[in-house]
Amino acid sequence: MVTFIQFVITGLRLGSVYALIALGYTMVYGIIKLINFAHGDFIMVGGYSLFFLIPVFMGLGLPGWLAVVPACIICACVGMLVELLAYRPVRKKGNKLTSLITAIAMSFVLENLAQAIPAIGPDPKIPYTLFSATLSIGGVAVSSATIITIVVSAVIMVALYFFTQKSRIGRAMRCVSEDKEAAILMGVNVNHTIIITFGIGAGLAAVAALMYIAQYPKVFTTMGATLGIYAFVAAVLGGIGSLPGAMLGGLLIGMVQSLTNTYISSSMSDTFVYLVLIVVLLIRPAGVLGKNVGEKV
């Protein structure tokens, strides 16, 4: 029983982090049909922002986690800059393939730029450990980091869902993702909407970075690559372009990993993640909640 509870909680925790990251992939894909390969690296930007800012905040007598606010802003700015300086000009001139290659290139650019900063360098850094207190739930020791991760992610996901459904910007985002031309005719500024989407997606990556380093206190320039891949798989699994799909996909991947780690072997977890992906895509090619249905003309 204890093992089971442990498995569920770990799965939820991992899954919540993946879901937060997957939302960034899926939002950008939804709006410009681009797999933003640099999205994983936004987590790295968030991780280093936190690494440098947490001590500053604590030095000022403020709680360390508050550093996530400027980290979100930094990440959002990086995300918007990537769109503005790289993706937008390429989108104007090129095709889908050139955009995709630009995204891969931006991933390397961010990683190498970070490494070129002397204070970052090639060696991993150990950030201050937040939320290290431990609680006991039904005889299972659970770190407060785990609980905070699950609760905060859930709140963010619900808030984001209502934001896209009800707010003016959110509705504009849905319109642009469905039909850019019609959105323009309604008076929507498409470029603004796209850049806001990048800002939100990258900001969420900073929150994910906080959750992640609370559990695994290590930052390095390629930290976003692996996390990014799992989150991307989560987004595809859930149905890329769909927000609830990204959430579901993230949780599913987290659960599969946790299940394999707990009951089989941690070295098998990737195998099962991709096995689940393949099986799901065989049954539902557009993902669990994918809306890749035939368009009515």
Next chain:
Amino acid sequence: MLEIKDLHVHYGAIHALKGISLTVDDGELVSLIGANGAGKTTTLHTISGLLTASSGEVLLDGENIQKIPANTIIQKGMAHVPEGRHVFARMTVEENLRMGAYIIRDQKRIADNLEKVYGHFPRLKERRRQLAGTLSGGEQQMLATGRALMTDPKILLMDEPSMGLSPILVKEIFSIIQTLHESGITILLVEQNAKMALGVSDRAYVLETGKISMEGSAAELAADDRVRKAYLGA
């Protein structure tokens, strides 16, 4: 109200519009008829800024709207009902209509306009909670038209409203167009169905491979032998 002067549009090497000039006066219903590929949709897309002209002017109440961003044209009082409806399929009917009023911040005005549109199209009110993608073609055309009316436009551009609809629905759509015209809205209508278009219009232009080949009052054109042969199947 709307004046187009010597408009040229290129798609790469293709010269799609070769110097189009036309005018639509206040309160007029003017139609642009012609065969497939003549450049009707290109003309409308250029007027509403979705396409950029290589040369020429589009004047709305004397202001050249070629230079302003496409998404701000709706603020000038011009709304466009695109070919193929382009409703937001994954949004409900009411969400679509509210999107039509995206540029309006005044909630009261949005609510008033919504009631006005529901007045024109009672069927949309019945289906307000339904996803737009599940509507029939005729209902989608009503929705696209209603959505364009949400900002009380001075001038409405309508692109092939009868496309793909059954004869009964075509009649219904044209009677709606006539009602809108009678309520004082200026309309520029693009249609392949020349017979119906000439039936409701004040004036018309005939577009042939990127050029205007004929123009005149709707009655004149409907009586013209060349028009009758080419477009009215007489």
